[in-house]
Amino acid sequence: MSKVSIERITKIVRLIRRHGAVPMDTFLTELEVSKASVKRDLDFLRDRLGCPLDWDRSQRGWVIRDELADGGQFELPGVWFNSSEVFALLTMLHLVEGVQPGLLDEHVGPLKSRFRGLLAEGTKSAKPIERKLKLIHFAPRKVESKHFQLIAGALLDSKRLHLRYLNRDRKEHTERTISPQQLVHYRENWMLDAWCHTRNALRSFALEAVADVRVVDEPAQEVSQDEMQEHFRSGYGIFAGQATHRARLKFTPERAQWVSKETWHHDQSSELLEDGSYILEIPYSNDQELLMDLLRHSPEVEILEPPELRQRLHAALCAAASKNLPAAVQ
CATH class of the missing domain: 2.30.30 (SH3 type barrels.)
Known part of the structure; x- marks a missing residue:
């Protein structure tokens, strides 16, 4: 659009939709451009995009005469975004692309290019996104x-x-x-x-x-x-099925600083004790994933209930200790 900004065109239409009639002073304040730029944008809207713009003397502002538009209401052609919205969409695409690098390149790449093109007509640059968002992956498994x-x-x-x-x-x-x-x-x-x-x-x-x-x-x-x-929601983690058990866990004050900020299950209950320890209760059906999480937090966690889960964690810790005996002990 050269000297006509996509963002300003979108904002002009939104201002009129919000207020009904908009005087030139409001356009100048909201758009932060010269009067000549606003007039150029209004001309573009009316002459190039077919917007039924009109100056309403009684309301002393610019209005859109929807009754004169095709279909009874004027709409901007296609999908229009302002630069902040395009920037947000680019950010989301960057996050999606980072979920598993290469998996969605065929589809995400062209979209990112198109959104960069839209931003190029505004005031913001898309280039900082890749530098300011960093996703660190740990142990993703490759999908064809x-x-x-x-x-x-x-x-x-x-x-x-x-x-x-x-x-x-x-x-x-x-x-x-x-x-x-x-x-x-x-x-x-x-x-x-x-x-x-x-x-x-x-x-x-x-x-x-x-x-x-x-x-x-x-x-x-x-x-x-x-x-x-x-x-799928009642079980713990990825393991589905009706939750038939409830674990009661106690974390040390040191580990509680992190775990107390986490959500392990949508139906969990918790309590922070006076000494800083943290009690967490969660339902589960299959204990496989729960045991892996408890091993990750050991020895900063104690299983208070149920006894069979406590026994399973004890057995896993003993097996791990047996496999990792220091050389002098072996």
Whole structure:
């Protein structure tokens, strides 16, 4: 638009929509440009974009005569953003791109280029985004890009999928037909929640364990949001299922400084004791992931309840200590 700013054009329309009639003084104050620039923007709106702008003598301000517009109301063509909105979108795209570098380059790259072009006509530069946002990844597992694209496409198109899937516990591949429900990015890794027609139940699939996938030309079976939430939200972490246990944990005052700021479960309860210790109660169904988190916090955490979880942590710590005996002891 050369001397005409996309951001100013958008702001002029928004000001008129908000106030009904806008005098020149308000435009000058809000847009912080010269009177000549405002007049140029108003001319562009009226002559190039077909906006039915008019000076209303009774209201002493510029108005939009929607009754003269095609369809009964004037709208800016296409999708228009001001520079702050474009900057926010670029920031989000940078974060999405950083979830797993390379996985979405084919789609995110062109979008970033287009948004940079929009910003180039404003006053802000897109270049600082990459320098001012840093994502540090830890232990993400590689997902095949072609698998991700097929799965995401089937999810959006509500199509079934046929998977060849690695069961790592049994070290064998199984064939599954599934109806994908939602993609989940959890602790640096991608999961797919789906209705498994082989097991006739909801299941979660780790995308890096998908050996092969193809789209089945049948409509996916939809599972209600209520059923999805009931199945996946009650358990701890990625392990779904009805929570049948509740752990009561006590963290030392030193570790409480961090853990007390964290949310481990949406249905947790907690208490900060006078000595600075922190009591955390969380529900769980499968203790596998919970044990991994407790090992990470050991020896700064004590399991108060239930006794079977305490025994499991003790056994894991003893096994770890046995494997890591100092050379002199061995």
